[in-house]
Amino acid sequence: MNWWLFPEQHEFKKGFPYFGIVIFYAIVVVICIAIRAVTWPENKHVDLSFLVQAVVIPVFFLTALILLCSMWYHGIRHYTQTRLLIAAWQKYDVVSYARGNIILAGWSVLTPPKATKELALSMLQLEGEFPLAARMPLKIELEESFDFTRAGQAFIQVLEPLVGKLSQYRQTEALVWVRGGDESCSDELRRVLKHYAVTAARITFLSECPDYTQITKWIKKANTCGVERLLICVDLHADGEACTWMENATALLLTNNVVKMQGQKPVYLYQPMTGVTDVESKVPVYLLTETVSKPKRLWYTGLSRTQKYPLLEVLDDKKMVPDRLELEMSLGEHTAGYRWLMLALASDAVTYAQGDQLVATSEQNTFSMTALSSRLTRQPDYPQKKIYLTPWQAGGIAGLMLYFGFMIALGSFDDSGIPMSGWFILILAVICPGLYLAMGAFITWLYSDKAYEHMGMRR
Numbered sequence: 130m131n132w133w134l135f136p137e138q139h140e141f142k143k144g145f146p147y148f149g150i151v152i153f154y155a156i157v158v159v160i161c162i163a164i165r166a167v168t169w170p171e172n173k174h175v176d177l178s179f180l181v182q183a184v185v186i187p188v189f190f191l192t193a194l195i196l197l198c199s200m201w202y203h204g205i206r207h208y209t210q211t212r213l214l215i216a217a218w219q220k221y222d223v224v225s226y227a228r229g230n231i232i233l234a235g236w237s238v239l240t241p242p243k244a245t246k247e248l249a250l251s252m253l254q255l256e257g258e259f260p261l262a263a264r265m266p267l268k269i270e271l272e273e274s275f276d277f278t279r280a281g282q283a284f285i286q287v288l289e290p291l292v293g294k295l296s297q298y299r300q301t302e303a304l305v306w307v308r309g310g311d312e313s314c315s316d317e318l319r320r321v322l323k324h325y326a327v328t329a330a331r332i333t334f335l336s337e338c339p340d341y342t343q344i345t346k347w348i349k350k351a352n353t354c355g356v357e358r359l360l361i362c363v364d365l366h367a368d369g370e371a372c373t374w375m376e377n378a379t380a381l382l383l384t385n386n387v388v389k390m391q392g393q394k395p396v397y398l399y400q401p402m403t404g405v406t407d408v409e410s411k412v413p414v415y416l417l418t419e420t421v422s423k424p425k426r427l428w429y430t431g432l433s434r435t436q437k438y439p440l441l442e443v444l445d446d447k448k449m450v451p452d453r454l455e456l457e458m459s460l461g462e463h464t465a466g467y468r469w470l471m472l473a474l475a476s477d478a479v480t481y482a483q484g485d486q487l488v489a490t491s492e493q494n495t496f497s498m499t500a501l502s503s504r505l506t507r508q509p510d511y512p513q514k515k516i517y518l519t520p521w522q523a524g525g526i527a528g529l530m531l532y533f534g535f536m537i538a539l540g541s542f543d544d545s546g547i548p549m550s551g552w553f554i555l556i557l558a559v560i561c562p563g564l565y566l567a568m569g570a571f572i573t574w575l576y577s578d579k580a581y582e583h584m585g586m587r588r
Contacts, residue, residue: 132402132414134223135216135584141209145202150195154188161187181541189534193565196527200520200569204576207519211580217512224509226400227418229348231356232387233396233501235294236473239287239378241266249477252459253426267372267461269365277321280307280314283363283378284321291380295327295359297388303359304343306335308466309367318361329359338362338465341401341490341497344383348400351385358383364466374464379473394503396476401499408496409439416447421500424449425484428475430456430467431491440489440496450487465492472501479503520576524569528562535561 165183240248250256271279288295295301303322307314315334322329339360347356363378387395399420405411427450432440437455444450456467468490475486485502535557581587 132223132405132411134220134414134417138213138216139209140213141206143202143205145199154191157187157191158184178541181537186534186538186541189530189537193527193530193534196523196530197565197568200523200527200572203518203520203523204572206517207573208576208580210515210517211577212584214512214514215580215584215586221509221512223414224418227402227415227420228506228508229352229400230397230505231344231348231351231383231385233381233398233472233476234384234387235291235380235382236476237287237290237380238470238473239269239283240375240470241269247477249474250481252454252474253478253481253483255481255483265375265459265461267375269376269378271365278317279365280310280363281317281321283365284318284361285324287361287363287378287380288321288325288327291359291382292325292327294382294388295322295325298357298382298384299328300330300355301328301357301359301382303329303332303361304335304339305332305361305363306338307363308338308365310334310363338364338468340403340468340492341499342403344398344401344499345403347383356383356385360469362466362469364464364470374462374467375460377460377464377466377470379466379469381469381473394480396479397502397505398472398476399500399502399506401497403495403497405496405498406494408436409443411496412440412443412498413447415498416443416449420506421485421487421502421504422506423485424487424500426450426452426454426475426478427487427489428454428456428471429489430471431463432489432496433491433494436491436496468492468497472499475501519569520572521566521569524565524567524572525562527569528565531565532558532561 162183165179169179238248247256269283271282277285303318305314305318312334315332319329319332339362343360347358350356358381360381360383361378364374365376365378366372383398402411402415427444429437429440432455441453444453456471457463460467471488471490475488478484478486479501480503485500485504487498487500489496489498491497
């Protein structure tokens with residue numbers, strides 16, 4: 130999906146000279162009445178035919194002439210409205226795509242216990258004081274045992290709060306990433322799930338920590354079938370490795386068919402914008418989609434200076450998201466697991482009634498952004514074409530006016546009493562409307578084609 134919109138298209142503002150045309154009609158009718166009064170036979174009484182010949186017939190021919198001349202005006206209007214409609218279609222596509230979502234039915238995090246009991250509450254400054262990175266405990270106290278490795282113990286602790294929810298789903302597919310791990314982690318996770326009497330349909334080990342494109346894949350699949358995914362990311366230091374970032378483990382349960390549990394509300398995770406290299410131009414487009422109307426806080430991690438400051442500048446210009454939290458300021462040096470830990474912390478903020486949340490991250494110099502909310506944002510209405518007179522319609526009406534004008538004139542001025550040929554009437558009915566309609570259709574096509582060409586679109 131390309132996150133871009135057309136520049137703002139201006140409405141058609143050139144007004145039609147209705148007042149001048151009314152004056153012109155009045156002048157023509159007065160002149161025609163005067164001419165017919167002078168040429169009216171002296172020995173003939175003034176009857177309805179006088180009104181037909183002096184007013185009705187000139188009005189029909191004059192209307193046909195005005196509509197013929199105005200086809201170019203309606204063509205320009207059609208050109209402008211077509212551009213507006215193309216821009217509206219593109220905006221609809223982007224907004225509709227951005228509002229696709231999947232539900233975070235449950236989440237759990239594991240961090241150094243000495244840091245804080247409730248990490249999100251402290252970072253949000255709702256309870257307690259959160260230490261800055263310099264005083265932050267970075268290592269989770271886990272001991273290798275005969276039954277489980279440190280990663281296995283992390284599985285046990287991070288999954289324990291989710292057991293009740295996991296038991297509600299039967300076809301859950303698990304994806305697991307462990308720093309420095311291998312396929313044996315899948316077997317270990319399977320044993321942990323079995324220990325909790327939780328069945329996973331399939332367990333997939335990921336060699337690299339997934340980014341938010343994984344969410345896009347799930348949302349796309351959720352549009353056609355059921356999705357139940359358990360994502361586990363365990364980010365632990367290797368033996369002998371210096372502790373420069375905070376160890377963490379995150380488990381996220383994502384689905385499009387949430388099992389409602391008493392007292393719990395789902396968190397909607399919206400379509401992420403991923404793979405962005407130009408933050409300054411793409412973020413305004415993302416914000417314009419209004420996936421969430423008034424996000425209260427931005428969580429971000431891993432942003433380079435060329436991403437961080439343009440992002441904050443855009444938010445400042447639009448006076449949006451007054452609160453910002455950079456994970457590195459509190460948790461230490463950036464690591465891959467932070468992007469999913471941050472997602473869980475932002476979900477906590479949503480459940481703590483802290484409003485809608487924005488999340489931004491970067492990996493390999495590509496920027497990603499998504500939003501979370503407790504409210505479901507509805508899809509936009511499909512853009513409808515405005516009703517206005519197009520050139521082909523003007524041409525068709527002009528042709529009909531010309532035809533009826535001829536027919537009334539022939540019937541009014543012909544005193545021979547000989548009826549008109551049916552073939553003549555039929556040919557006239559085809560030529561007059563057909564010629565003008567074809568002319569109007571060509572002008573309509575011409576201006577429509579120009580609109581598509583100038584908007585860089587192919588028909």
